[in-house]
Amino acid sequence: xxxxxxxxxLVVVCMLLVSHAAITRAMADGWEASAGAIFLNRDAHYDxxxxxxxxxNPLLSSSDFETGVQGGFLATLSKDLHDSxxxxxRYFAIDDWSETDSTATxxxxxxxHGATLGSATITQIDGTFxxxxxxxxxxxxxxxxxxxxCLAGFRYxxxxxxxxxxxxxxxxxxxxxxGSVNNDLYGVQAGAEVxxxxxxxxxxxxxxxxxxxxxxxxxxxGVYANGMSAQVVDSASQTAFVGExxxxxxxxxxxxxEFNAGYNMLWVSGIxxxxxxxxxxxxxxxxxxxxxxxAFYQSASATFTIYH
Numbered sequence: 257x258x259x260x261x262x263x264x265x266l267v268v269v270c271m272l273l274v275s276h277a278a279i280t281r282a283m284a285d286g287w288e289a290s291a292g293a294i295f296l297n298r299d300a301h302y303d304x305x306x307x308x309x310x311x312x313n314p315l316l317s318s319s320d321f322e323t324g325v326q327g328g329f330l331a332t333l334s335k336d337l338h339d340s341x342x343x344x345x346r347y348f349a350i351d352d353w354s355e356t357d358s359t360a361t362x363x364x365x366x367x368x369h370g371a372t373l374g375s376a377t378i379t380q381i382d383g384t385f386x387x388x389x390x391x392x393x394x395x396x397x398x399x400x401x402x403x404x405x406c407l408a409g410f411r412y413x414x415x416x417x418x419x420x421x422x423x424x425x426x427x428x429x430x431x432x433x434x435g436s437v438n439n440d441l442y443g444v445q446a447g448a449e450v451x452x453x454x455x456x457x458x459x460x461x462x463x464x465x466x467x468x469x470x471x472x473x474x475x476x477x478g479v480y481a482n483g484m485s486a487q488v489v490d491s492a493s494q495t496a497f498v499g500e501x502x503x504x505x506x507x508x509x510x511x512x513x514e515f516n517a518g519y520n521m522l523w524v525s526g527i528x529x530x531x532x533x534x535x536x537x538x539x540x541x542x543x544x545x546x547x548x549x550x551a552f553y554q555s556a557s558a559t560f561t562i563y564h
Contacts, residue, residue, distance in 0.1 A: 286336030290516065292559030294330040294348050298323050298387060299552045300529050307374075307381055307421065309363040316359055318531035321385035321419075326353045328389075330557050340399040344409075346392070353387040365423060367433055368534045373480045375431070380424040385530070389553070390414040393445070393466075405449040411468060413498065415439040415551070417530035423482075431482030437528040441496050443470030458508040464520075465501040472496040474528040476545045478537055488537040490545040496526030506561075514561040525550035 300318065307316040328350035336342045358381060365381050366374030395409030421433040445468025453461035475491040502520030509515055529549035536546035 286342075286564075287334065288561055288563045289331075289333050290559045290561035291329075291331045292516070292557060293327055294350070294555050294557040295325050295327050296350050296353075296389065296553050296555040297325045298353060298389075299554075300531065300549070304531055304535055305368040306383070306419075306531060306534060307359075307365050308368055309361050309365055310376055311363060313363075315361055315365055316357060316381060316383055316421075320357045320359075321355045321383065321531070323353045323355045323385070323387060326350050330559060332559075332561075334397075342397040342399070342405075343394070344397060344407075345394050348391050350387075350389045353389070354384060356382070356384045358382040367421070367480060369537060373431075373433075373486060373539065374423065375425065375482075377425045378423045378430055379426055382422045382424070384420045386418045387530075388414070388416045395445075395447075397449070403451045407445075407447045407449065407466065409445060411441075411443060411445050411466075411470075411498065413439075413441040413470070413524065415441070415524065415527055419530045431480065433478070433480045435476070435478035435530055435533060437530045437533060438475045439496075439527045440473045441470040441498065441524070441527070442473075443468045443496070443498065445498065447500075452503070460506045460508075461503065462506070463501070463503050465499075467497070467499040470496040470498055470526070472526055472528075472547065474545065474547050476528055476530075476533045476537075478533060480539070486539050486542075488533075488539060488542055488544055490543045492528075492545050492547050494526045494547040496524065499523045502555075512563040514563065516557070516559045516561055518555075518557045518559075520555045520557070522553040522555065523550070524553075527551065 305314045305317050309315055330348040332346045334344035360380050364376035365378040391413045393411035395407045398406045400406050416438050418436040423431045445466045447466035450463045452463050472494040478488045480486045500522045504518040507515045527549050528547050532546040532549050537544040
C-alpha cells in the first residue's frame with residue numbers, strides 16, 4: 257500500500273475547504289451545488305502483446321484486459337460573482353477499474369520483450385489489470401450572452417494503472433510480475449458552455465467543451481520476481497493534451513432543485529499506459545518508459561443540483 261500522493265491530498269483539502277465555504281455561505285444568493293454518479297468506459301487504443309509462448313505466439317494481450325463500465329462520484333460547486341462572472345469547481349473519480357483473465361499453455365510463457373523473464377515449464381498465467389482516474393478543475397466563467405458562457409481555468413488529472421501476473425508451473429507459483437504507471441497531469445484549459453435548447457419550460461439542454469495543454473509527470477515501476485528480481489524504474493516529463501465534449505439535459509423539479517443527465521467524451525494523449533511499458537522496458541539496463549499513449553473515455557452521469 258503506497259502513501260497518498262501530495263497532489264491527491266491537496267485535492268481532498270481543497271474540496272473540503274470549498275464545501276465548507278459553500279455551507280457557511282448557504283444563505284447567500286448565487287450559489288449552486290450538484291452531486292451524483294458518473295459511469296465511464298475506458299478505451300486505451302493499444303493492442304500489444306503482454307505474455308507470449310516459446311514460439312512468440314501471444315498468450316495474453318492488452319485486449320484481454322479491456323475494462324468495462326465503472327461507476328464513480330461526481331460533484332460540482334459554483335458561485336456567481338459580480339456582473340456576468342462565476343467560478344466553478346468540478347471533481348470526479350473512478351477507482352479500481354479492474355479486469356482479470358487467465359490462460360493455460362503447453363509451450364511455456366515469457367513476459368513480452370523480456371527474453372529471460374519466463375520459463376518453458378510454465379503452464380498457466382493469471383492476470384489482473386487495474387486503472388484509476390481522478391479529475392479536479394477550477395474554472396472562471398463569463399456569460400458572454402444568453403446562450404454562451406466562456407470558460408478558462410486550471411485542471412489536474414491523475415491516471416494510474418497497475419498490472420499483475422502470476423506464472424504457475426503446474427500447481428507451483430513459479431514467478432510473478434508487478435507493474436504500475438502513474439500520470440500526474442497539470443494544465444490550463446479553455447472552453448464554453450452553450451445553451452442548445454430553452455423553450456421557457458422546465459427542460460433545457462446545453463453542450464460543453466473544454467481543451468487544454470498539460471504537463472504530464474509520468475513514472476513506471478516494473479518488477480519480475482522468481483526468487484531473484486529484475487526491475488525497471490523510469491520517469492519522464494511529457495506534454496499532454498486533454499479535450500472534453502459533452503451534452504446535458506436539465507429538468508427543473510422545483511424552484512431550486514434540478515435533475516441533470518449527461519453524456520461526455522474525454523480524450524487524453526501523451527500519457528503512460530501500463531500495457532505499453534513492456535515493449536519499452538530494457539530489463540538489462542533497468543530503464544525504459546513510453547509516454548506516447550492515449551486514452552478515450554465515454555461517460556454518462558446523473559446528478560441533482562440545488563440552487564439558492
